[in-house]
Amino acid sequence: MFTWQPMCSFAEGAEHQRLRGAVTGAMAGLDHRGIRRHINRYSNRLLNDICEIGRADLVGQFAEHLPMMVMLHVLGMPEEYSERMVQAARDMIKGTETAIASNAYVMEALTRHVVRRRAQPEEDFTSALIAQPAQLTDDEVAAHLRLVLIAAYEATANLIANVLRMVLTDPRFRAQLSGGQMTVPEAVEQSLWDEPPFSAMVGYFAKQDTQLGGQQIKAGDGLLLGIQPGNVDPIVRPDLSANMQGNRSHLAFSGGPHECPGQDIGRAIADTGVDALLMRLPDVELAVDERELRWRSSILSRHLVELPVQFGKRPPQDVTARPMSHVPTPRKNWEVSSPMPQPFPQPAAPAAQPAAPAAPAPQDPAAAPVRRKGAWRRFLEWWRGY
Numbered sequence: 001m002f003t004w005q006p007m008c009s010f011a012e013g014a015e016h017q018r019l020r021g022a023v024t025g026a027m028a029g030l031d032h033r034g035i036r037r038h039i040n041r042y043s044n045r046l047l048n049d050i051c052e053i054g055r056a057d058l059v060g061q062f063a064e065h066l067p068m069m070v071m072l073h074v075l076g077m078p079e080e081y082s083e084r085m086v087q088a089a090r091d092m093i094k095g096t097e098t099a100i101a102s103n104a105y106v107m108e109a110l111t112r113h114v115v116r117r118r119a120q121p122e123e124d125f126t127s128a129l130i131a132q133p134a135q136l137t138d139d140e141v142a143a144h145l146r147l148v149l150i151a152a153y154e155a156t157a158n159l160i161a162n163v164l165r166m167v168l169t170d171p172r173f174r175a176q177l178s179g180g181q182m183t184v185p186e187a188v189e190q191s192l193w194d195e196p197p198f199s200a201m202v203g204y205f206a207k208q209d210t211q212l213g214g215q216q217i218k219a220g221d222g223l224l225l226g227i228q229p230g231n232v233d234p235i236v237r238p239d240l241s242a243n244m245q246g247n248r249s250h251l252a253f254s255g256g257p258h259e260c261p262g263q264d265i266g267r268a269i270a271d272t273g274v275d276a277l278l279m280r281l282p283d284v285e286l287a288v289d290e291r292e293l294r295w296r297s298s299i300l301s302r303h304l305v306e307l308p309v310q311f312g313k314r315p316p317q318d319v320t321a322r323p324m325s326h327v328p329t330p331r332k333n334w335e336v337s338s339p340m341p342q343p344f345p346q347p348a349a350p351a352a353q354p355a356a357p358a359a360p361a362p363q364d365p366a367a368a369p370v371r372r373k374g375a376w377r378r379f380l381e382w383w384r385g386y
């Protein structure tokens with residue numbers, strides 16, 4: 001973790017500006033509304049895999065996969081990598097005995113991708129990074145792809161899991177969401193205050209003797225940036241129960257020259273993913289006692305191991321529909337407290353039969369009643385990007 005690598009998080013001054021400038025330059029060309037559409041599509045695909053079963057682990061089957069699917073798409077890599085990349089990233093973060101082999105797998109896949117894009121650029125983050133005026137070497141491009149992929153995977157998976165856990169275990173939180181007093185992006189922001197996805201950052205060393213917060217620091221001392229403690233500093237947050245709505249001054253994305261440049265993407269994945277899940281599974285509830293939930297902790301983060309839930313079984317949705325042809329269902333069926341599984345329109349096969357084919361049931365657009373969309377609905381579609 002402390003080993004130097006050719007990437008912006010390990011550089012300072014002019015070299016940091018060169019490397020970070022390449023990353024932010026490549027990010028500037030991303031089509032954010034297009035990415036939101038893909039986040040929504042991937043969310044619904046993951047939900048299709050679980051919706052007929054009525055039970056799921058929202059960490060292993062949703063929160064960990066969504067950021068990886070989105071980031072592979074952003075990097076321009078085939079989706080087939082997703083499953084193996086999630087396993088490798090999980091391994092690397094856990095620091096198991098196979099972590100080195102997993103890291104080698106990730107680096108080999110990314111290096112092959114960089115070589116391909118250098119020879120034949122396409123419209124993706126990787127090609128844009130290669131084309132930046134900073135003229136990164138292949139090693140530098142691959143190291144930044146890994147930084148982006150792993151940072152996005154671990155942090156965004158933690159964020160989604162934390163928000164969902166809060167919705168499932170805190171009736172007041174859920175009531176505020178379902179009652180419209182809190183939006184999903186506000187819930188995400190509250191979670192960034194209370195449970196920042198990275199609880200600390202490592203890898204800082206003092207260049208000279210100095211004083212920080214009344215403490216004597218000596219040149220060469222290793223420093224930890226305590227994100228979680230910073231977020232509950234009584235000077236900035238005297239009342240921990242006070243609502244932080246609209247306040248983004250937390251440290252979850254750090255601050256200063258290294259402040260996370262991917263925060264908009266991280267927020268978009270969490271907002272859109274949580275929104276899609278709650279819209280599709282409004283009766284979702286925890287399937288175990290809250291006290292049975294377990295976390296895996298490292299110096300960097302606290303990662304929920306599993307989030308077992310149950311909900312009324314329902315049929316899959318068509319995720320092959322062209323963007324803009326899907327009108328999101330209004331949330332009139334939000335549940336506030338422990339709900340009974342709702343009767344739901346049954347799939348053609350009886351519920352007791354083995355799971356229906358995973359392929360989404362194609363909708364016949366001609367059969368759907370034609371309704372004129374109101375101005376609000378059209379605005380929502382434009383805003384959400386689908």
Ligand code: HEM
Nearest residue numbers: 008009020148151152155156197253254258260262265266
């Ligand atoms: C909820 C999601 C995310 C959180 C909480 C998060 C948080 C952070 C934090 C705390 C840092 C360290 C800053 C420091 O060293 O002081 C960081 C750095 C970074 N993050 Fe994120 N991140 C998230 C998502 C993303 C995504 C989606 C991307 C890419 C698309 C990304 C790219 C990066 C990069 C490139 C750096 C290094 C910046 C530098 O050293 O100049 N992050 N992030």
